[in-house]
Amino acid sequence: MKLRLTFRPFANLNLNLNLNLNLNLNLNLKKSMEIKNIIFDFGGVLMDWNPRYFFKTYFNDDEKMEYFLENIAQDEWNIEQDRGRTLAEGTEIQIKKFPDWERELRAYYDNWPVMLKSDISHNVEVLRKLANTSYQLYGLTNWSEETFPYALENYDFFKLFEGKIVVSGTEKLIKPDPKIWNVLLERYQLEAGESVFIDDNFKNIEMAKTLGFKTIYILPETDLEAELSKLGVKFE
Known part of the structure; x- marks a missing residue:
């Protein structure tokens, strides 16, 4: 008995096309989801x-x-x-x-x-390192519009945000209301999937995850630089 082999060039061509298409889609998706923005809460993250x-x-x-x-x-x-x-x-x-x-x-x-005792120095150090990279830095904070200027005037690291800060007291919205994240996204034309959100409030972290952000739930013992590195953030 002879084994008959059937050559199907078009089937192989379709397979190659599908593989190339899937590869390109995956590469484009990975590229579009690369981290570009890092968003900080302030109280409990940068300020004590x-x-x-x-x-x-x-x-x-x-x-x-x-x-x-x-x-x-x-x-x-x-x-x-x-x-x-x-x-x-x-x-x-x-x-x-x-x-x-x-x-x-x-x-x-x-x-x-x-x-407002002091800044949280080890996290502020990470912020300063990030300021020397290509990542865009933003603030999203629950803070009274009347007291926030004191922090701006007395802690120079806030200048690293270059004014890109959304303050709840000004917006009349407060985390974890999703509308305040939408203010940030729309005002600065950001994509949630390209952004890391850092907060010490678990409810805020859960909402940010729901909205598509990468997140870091920060505790006093958290090594922020290490956690950012795990998400692919590069400091050099």
Whole structure:
């Protein structure tokens, strides 16, 4: 019995065309998804802010301080100022609710600069390294429009963003509302898939992932340079 071989040139041609087409598509997709932009949250990432830095000395009583910060001047109240409510309005609203705490509530924003203890030096060092690369740097922060200028004036590394910062208090939007990421994307003509978003708030990270960003959930012990390198960010 003779084995008959059938040569199908067109089938082979189609196979080669499909392989080349798939290879080109994969290369183009990889190229389009290369990281071009790195977006930083500020509080807990580049800046160490905590109301306890002021109130620990003010109260000289940790139990009383924690009660005040958890029940009177709680995060839910402060975040409304980050959303765009004025400091004066927020203070008066809370004084009406808790008149016995008027003195402490007025002290909150009067002493806000004391709460902004310092930059987070090891992460700022990474930012400075990135500023010497071709990556574009952006800020996306939940921060009161009234207090943010103090940080700009007192910490020179903010200049590295060249004004490309979206502030919640100015936009009247706050993370994790997806609209504030859309403000950033549309204003600077960015693609989420080409961008890394860095934040210390897990809810914000989850939303950014949903929107298509690469993300780094940063903790105090996180080696930011190493985490960026894992995503393909090059520092040279």
